[in-house]
Amino acid sequence: MKPPTSLKTSVLFPLNKDKILLLGLRVLAGLSVISLLFILFYLSKEAIPVFKNIESIKFFTDKSWHPLSGEYLLLPMIVGSLLIMAGAMLFSIPLGIFAAILSQFYAPAWFANVMQRLVEILSGIPSVIYGFMGIIVIVPLLARFEAPGTSVLAGVLVLSFIVLPNIVLISRNALSQVDAIHIDNAMSLGLSRYAIIRHVILPQAKSGLFTGIVLQSGRAIGETLAVLMVCGNVVQIPGSIFDPVRTLTSNIALEMAYAMDDHRSALFLSGLLLMGVVLIIILVAEKISPRENTV
Amino acid sequence: MNILPTNNNAADTLLKIASWISGLFILLFFGYLLFDITINGISRIDLGFFHNTPVNAGRQGGIFPMLISTLWILALCLCIALPIGLATAIYLAEYTNEKQTLTRFIRRSLNIIAGVPSIVMGLFGYAFFVIALQLGFSILSGALTLAFMVLPLLIRSIEDSLRAIPQSYRLNAHALGLSQWRIIFQILLPIASQGILLAVILSIGRAMAETAALLYTSGYVMRTPDSMMDSGRSLSVHIFDLSMNVPGGEQSAYASALVLIVLLLMINIFTAFISQIIVNKSIR
Numbered sequence: 001m002k003p004p005t006s007l008k009t010s011v012l013f014p015l016n017k018d019k020i021l022l023l024g025l026r027v028l029a030g031l032s033v034i035s036l037l038f039i040l041f042y043l044s045k046e047a048i049p050v051f052k053n054i055e056s057i058k059f060f061t062d063k064s065w066h067p068l069s070g071e072y073l074l075l076p077m078i079v080g081s082l083l084i085m086a087g088a089m090l091f092s093i094p095l096g097i098f099a100a101i102l103s104q105f106y107a108p109a110w111f112a113n114v115m116q117r118l119v120e121i122l123s124g125i126p127s128v129i130y131g132f133m134g135i136i137v138i139v140p141l142l143a144r145f146e147a148p149g150t151s152v153l154a155g156v157l158v159l160s161f162i163v164l165p166n167i168v169l170i171s172r173n174a175l176s177q178v179d180a181i182h183i184d185n186a187m188s189l190g191l192s193r194y195a196i197i198r199h200v201i202l203p204q205a206k207s208g209l210f211t212g213i214v215l216q217s218g219r220a221i222g223e224t225l226a227v228l229m230v231c232g233n234v235v236q237i238p239g240s241i242f243d244p245v246r247t248l249t250s251n252i253a254l255e256m257a258y259a260m261d262d263h264r265s266a267l268f269l270s271g272l273l274l275m276g277v278v279l280i281i282i283l284v285a286e287k288i289s290p291r292e293n294t295v
Numbered sequence: 296m297n298i299l300p301t302n303n304n305a306a307d308t309l310l311k312i313a314s315w316i317s318g319l320f321i322l323l324f325f326g327y328l329l330f331d332i333t334i335n336g337i338s339r340i341d342l343g344f345f346h347n348t349p350v351n352a353g354r355q356g357g358i359f360p361m362l363i364s365t366l367w368i369l370a371l372c373l374c375i376a377l378p379i380g381l382a383t384a385i386y387l388a389e390y391t392n393e394k395q396t397l398t399r400f401i402r403r404s405l406n407i408i409a410g411v412p413s414i415v416m417g418l419f420g421y422a423f424f425v426i427a428l429q430l431g432f433s434i435l436s437g438a439l440t441l442a443f444m445v446l447p448l449l450i451r452s453i454e455d456s457l458r459a460i461p462q463s464y465r466l467n468a469h470a471l472g473l474s475q476w477r478i479i480f481q482i483l484l485p486i487a488s489q490g491i492l493l494a495v496i497l498s499i500g501r502a503m504a505e506t507a508a509l510l511y512t513s514g515y516v517m518r519t520p521d522s523m524m525d526s527g528r529s530l531s532v533h534i535f536d537l538s539m540n541v542p543g544g545e546q547s548a549y550a551s552a553l554v555l556i557v558l559l560l561m562i563n564i565f566t567a568f569i570s571q572i573i574v575n576k577s578i579r
Contacts, residue, residue: 018475028382036404098317126504132538194307222412224507
């Protein structure tokens with residue numbers, strides 16, 4: 001709401017406390033726009049030198065990723081990132097939505113409450129802890145079937161567990177925001193419980209569900225250390241789900257410590273690439289969002 | 296919950312079974328995870344674990360330096376993020392509508408910043424704070440980077456608590472001829488104070504869980520930091536290092552993970568407590 005300004009204050013005291021306050025607030029609020037520009041600027045500034053020395057096609061056509069000897073094949077890492085994200089979403093979306101349906105419609109209240117609390121706690125647990133549990137539990141388990149255990153599948157599983165709590169929270173939230181009037185109407189029409197959930201509630205909650213899930217996929221592709229801990233980090237396009245793989249994010253985390261010159265620029269370039277993917281995901285989420293804003 | 300009719304048919308039963316399987320799977324899996332960390336972590340924890348320095352790359356000894364670094368990073372991060380977050384939230388909630396260009400820019404920027412992967416934020420922090428501003432690998436660099444990361448959450452939560460204040464308060468205050476300055480600082484902020492506290496605590500939780508952004512900003516030196524220009528290893532980075540680079544560090548990793556989870560749990564309970572107070576107040 002725009003505060004009413006009296007003629008007296010605006011004419012006689014053009015620079016009163018309120019105006020200074022507004023100016024200060026505006027400047028500080030503008031910082032968030034400026035900081036985004038800074039982020040983009042500094043990432044680009046460090047990434048651009050790579051284009052001077054290397055043709056960009058080389059990121060897709062080189063023989064391998066050996067930056068020290070001038071081989072800059074980024075493709076396996078891009079494939080790895082997408083593969084693990086897709087796998088994790090495929091695994092966690094149905095599980096998360098079913099669990100949300102359970103606590104919203106089927107489970108007794110106490111059970112739903114316990115689950116809600118647990119999932120809230122879990123969504124705050126750092127991903128390194130999931131990664132650590134992945135090393136301790138999942139990798140040895142997979143190694144029994146096929147060595148070495150650190151693999152695409154391990155990454156998919158760990159990443160699923162990282163995003164799962166959020167997907168449950170988002171889905172439950174979306175389901176609970178369906179207008180009660182639609183449910184009442186459906187009930188008075190004598191529809192069965194399944195029919196109400198499937199044909200009244202889910203279609204209503206759809207855009208909320210999609211927005212949340214799309215944003216989570218952005219989080220999934222940006223996840224770094226947990227994936228790095230369990231994926232084996234061999235640069236290759238995996239032939240099976242038991243092969244090790246390296247993601248774009250792990251590549252940055254692993255090599256930034258010693259990368260120089262073009263190698264370093266290439267890492268910043270992959271950072272920009274990730275940023276681009278996330279940007280697209282956010283734009284898509286904004287398009288399908290039921291509300292004005294999404295964070 | 297349980298508002299729907301319970302007339303059964305095949306499809307309903309099927310959905311019921313599928314959802315129970317998913318729910319129980321989640322409950323069991325995550326229950327196991329918390330149980331496993333607690334059981335394995337607790338045996339390694341004693342009082343010395345909290346006030347000793349790590350020995351032998353962290354296999355023995357405690358986590359004192361990591362606790363101090365984590366505290367430093369969190370405190371600095373909040374000192375930086377809170378003024379900016381408060382100002383932005385006040386601006387968004389009290390001065391603008393969604394049609395203004397600046398507002399739209401701010402919102403879009405915040406949405407994007409919220410989505411930046413933490414390792415990419417780490418890259419930025421490295422290029423900007425560590426190299427360009429010559430802060431080096433330091434707690435200050437890490438805190439600045441983290442401040443960027445928590446800002447969207449902080450602003451969103453503070454703005455929500457400001458928007459929850461009934462419009463009549465503002466109208467009455469204006470009718471009394473109070474200046475905007477006094478309305479904000481003596482009426483709105485005090486009323487929203489619990490909501491702001493909630494926002495701060497949520498942000499602390501988010502910042503404490505962050506790891507990848509800190510690797511190349513605050514670094515991973517295990518020494519107790521003397522000042523904010525020293526490099527310091529946060530608890531989460533410590534867990535990462537123990538489980539990746541230190542063979543035989545599992546026990547310490549378990550224990551550190553337990554400490555971190557308990558800290559986050561305390562934050563969780565505290566937030567639940569505060570939001571309950573806010574809910575009670577708004578009902579009354």
